[in-house]
Amino acid sequence: MATELQALTQALRDFAQARDWEPFHSPKNLATALSVEAAELLEHFQWLTEAQSRALPEDKRAEIGTEIADVLLYLLQLADKLGIDPVEAAKRKMIANAVKYPAPPPA
Amino acid sequence: MATELQALTQALRDFAQARDWEPFHSPKNLATALSVEAAELLEHFQWLTEAQSRALPEDKRAEIGTEIADVLLYLLQLADKLGIDPVEAAKRKMIANAVKYPAPPPA
Amino acid sequence: MATELQALTQALRDFAQARDWEPFHSPKNLATALSVEAAELLEHFQWLTEAQSRALPEDKRAEIGTEIADVLLYLLQLADKLGIDPVEAAKRKMIANAVKYPAPPPA
Amino acid sequence: MATELQALTQALRDFAQARDWEPFHSPKNLATALSVEAAELLEHFQWLTEAQSRALPEDKRAEIGTEIADVLLYLLQLADKLGIDPVEAAKRKMIANAVKYPAPPPA
Numbered sequence: 001m002a003t004e005l006q007a008l009t010q011a012l013r014d015f016a017q018a019r020d021w022e023p024f025h026s027p028k029n030l031a032t033a034l035s036v037e038a039a040e041l042l043e044h045f046q047w048l049t050e051a052q053s054r055a056l057p058e059d060k061r062a063e064i065g066t067e068i069a070d071v072l073l074y075l076l077q078l079a080d081k082l083g084i085d086p087v088e089a090a091k092r093k094m095i096a097n098a099v100k101y102p103a104p105p106p107a
Numbered sequence: 108m109a110t111e112l113q114a115l116t117q118a119l120r121d122f123a124q125a126r127d128w129e130p131f132h133s134p135k136n137l138a139t140a141l142s143v144e145a146a147e148l149l150e151h152f153q154w155l156t157e158a159q160s161r162a163l164p165e166d167k168r169a170e171i172g173t174e175i176a177d178v179l180l181y182l183l184q185l186a187d188k189l190g191i192d193p194v195e196a197a198k199r200k201m202i203a204n205a206v207k208y209p210a211p212p213p214a
Numbered sequence: 215m216a217t218e219l220q221a222l223t224q225a226l227r228d229f230a231q232a233r234d235w236e237p238f239h240s241p242k243n244l245a246t247a248l249s250v251e252a253a254e255l256l257e258h259f260q261w262l263t264e265a266q267s268r269a270l271p272e273d274k275r276a277e278i279g280t281e282i283a284d285v286l287l288y289l290l291q292l293a294d295k296l297g298i299d300p301v302e303a304a305k306r307k308m309i310a311n312a313v314k315y316p317a318p319p320p321a
Numbered sequence: 322m323a324t325e326l327q328a329l330t331q332a333l334r335d336f337a338q339a340r341d342w343e344p345f346h347s348p349k350n351l352a353t354a355l356s357v358e359a360a361e362l363l364e365h366f367q368w369l370t371e372a373q374s375r376a377l378p379e380d381k382r383a384e385i386g387t388e389i390a391d392v393l394l395y396l397l398q399l400a401d402k403l404g405i406d407p408v409e410a411a412k413r414k415m416i417a418n419a420v421k422y423p424a425p426p427p428a
Contacts, residue, residue, distance in 0.1 A: 004194055005112075011201060018210040024261050028152040028160035032260045032353060034178070035360075038145035039253030045135040046246045047238050050370070053135035056189065065191045069200035071141070071182055072193050075175065082163065084172045086179050087111055093176035094118060103125040131368050139246060139367045146249075146360030153353045154345050157263070218408055219326075225415060232424040242366040242374035248392070252359035259349040267349035270403065279405045282396065283414035285355070286407050289392055296377065298386045300393050301325055307390035308332060317339040 005087065009080050012073060027081050034074040041067035112194065116187050119180060134188050141181040148174035219301065223294050226287060241295050248288040255281035326408065330401050333394060348402050355395040362388035 016025055044064050045053050056064070079086040123132055151171050152160050163171070186193040230239055258278050259267050270278070293300040337346055365385050366374050377385070400407040 008194065008197060008201070015201070015204070015210075019208060020211075026157035026160050027163070028155055028157045029260060031149045031152045031160075032256060035142070035145040035149040035356065036253050036257045036260055038142040038178075039250050039356075042138045042142040042246060043250045045138045046243060046250055048135055050133035050135045053133050053138075054188075056134070061189055061191070064189060065196045066200060066203075068182065068186050068189075068191055068193050069196035071145070071178070072197045073200060075178055075182070076197075079175050081161075082168055082171060082175075084168070084175055086175050087115065089172045089176035090115060090179045090183075093173060093180060094115070094122065096173075098122070101126060103122075104127075136367060139363060142249065142253075143360050143364045143367055146357050149353060150357045153350060153357055222408065222411060222415070229415065229418070229424075233422060234425075240371035240374050241377070242369055242371045245363045245366045245374075249356070249359040249363040252356040252392075256352045256356040259352045262349055264347035264349045267347050267352075268402075270348070275403055275405070278403060279410045280414060280417075282400050282403075282405055282407050283410035285359070285392070285396055286411045287414060289389065289396070290411075293389050295375075296382055296385060296389075298382070298389055300389050301329065303386045303390035304329060304393045304397075307387060307394060308329070308336065310387075311336070315340060317336075318341075 005076065008073075009076050012077050013080065016077070025077065025081065027078060030074055030078040030081060034071060034078060037067065037070040037074055041071060112183065115180075116183050119184050120187065123184070132184065132188065134185060137181055137185040137188060141178060141185060144174065144177040144181055148178060219290065222287075223290050226291050227294065230291070239291065239295065241292060244288055244292040244295060248285060248292060251281065251284040251288055255285060326397065329394075330397050333398050334401065337398070346398065346402065348399060351395055351399040351402060355392060355399060358388065358391040358395055362392060 016022055041064065044060065044067065075086060079089075123129055148171065151167065151174065182193060186196075230236055255278065258274065258281065289300060293303075337343055362385065365381065365388065396407060400410075
């Protein structure tokens with residue numbers, strides 16, 4: 001995993017430990033929190049058209065950035081608890097996707 | 108953002124472009140897909156106790172790794188469409204969290 | 215469908231029409247809103263143990279009742295848009311579940 | 322609550338009891354399952370345009386009806402565990418919504 005994500009993961013560990021949050025951070029609970037945050041992110045888009053979602057005003061974009069952060073932070077914590085490297089997993093999944101959905105030949 | 112995530116983001120762009128998926132990849136749709144994948148990840152935990160979720164068998168852990176990958180891949184694509192650096196956003200959010208939830212003094 | 219749910223469905227139609235919300239209420243958007251509300255409901259439980267979730271304080275139970283209402287209201291609106299009777303669909307699904315998961319013989 | 326939903330709720334109780342599923346059916350777990358089912362419902366719409374979602378082919382509509390059933394079945398079970406009447410809660414919420422979003426005067 002990239003050094004930067006490793007540093008973030010370590011900071012999340014320290015943060016939870018300093019607040020005695022470890023008992024709450026079962027993988028089940030972290031997966032729940034991740035899903036809840038993903039829905040909060042989605043909420044920003046629910047009444048927008050697709051075209052509007054491609055041209056967000058700056059204040060909305062900033063709010064959505066914060067939700068993206070929340071999703072990433074829970075994803076890193078869940079992956080850490082399970083001993084999974086999310087970037088390696090993503091690379092493997094991209095290879096699997098390339099096999100599953102072959103690119104059409106150039107026209 | 109870490110070079111590794113930049114490379115992954117570029118690979119996702121190329122992947123979508125080669126398959127003409129761009130028209131489907133509005134931020135609204137990507138946020139929806141992200142939320143759906145987060146729920147697929149959560150589904151693995153829904154009938155487990157928290158204790159069981161802390162001691163997953165290896166095959167289950169591998170399946171969950173694939174779901175974590177899916178979430179990360181959509182998160183990167185959504186952030187890319189919106190011009191958001193997810194790692195910078197996560198760092199900023201961690202600082203905000205440290206202010207919001209101060210650590211208790213050591214005993 | 216039960217008369218009571220039909221009346222509720224009609225009231226929801228009138229409510230949306232009086233506010234010119236029809237253009238926003240595509241099935242896609244209603245399904246999104248339903249999923250967002252289901253996550254808001256789930257959020258109340260995310261850091262609770264299962265045992266705590268079986269013994270909620272009264273104020274929490276009331277808040278959750280409001281979230282249950284939101285989920286039901288979007289479910290009725292989505293079903294209405296699609297011409298689906300949710301209670302008939304639920305009955306059919308229960309029959310399918312009984313076939314899929316046969317009850318064990320009495321001990 | 323409508324007699325029809327009461328009968329469905331009782332059937333769900335009997336179904337879970339006959340299969341010894343009660344220990345799995347904590348409110349926390351039922352809320353999780355509800356959210357997962359709502360996302361499965363949403364998945365059908367994720368790559369459709371809003372216009373397409375308003376004109377579903379019949380086979381898609383039938384699949385979505387099954388997902389709507391799943392959401393309703395978990396909603397009834399969760400409400401039952403918590404002693405909440407979902408239809409009464411929905412009526413109360415509609416009144417609150419009417420106060421929160423007043424209808425504009427007729428033109």
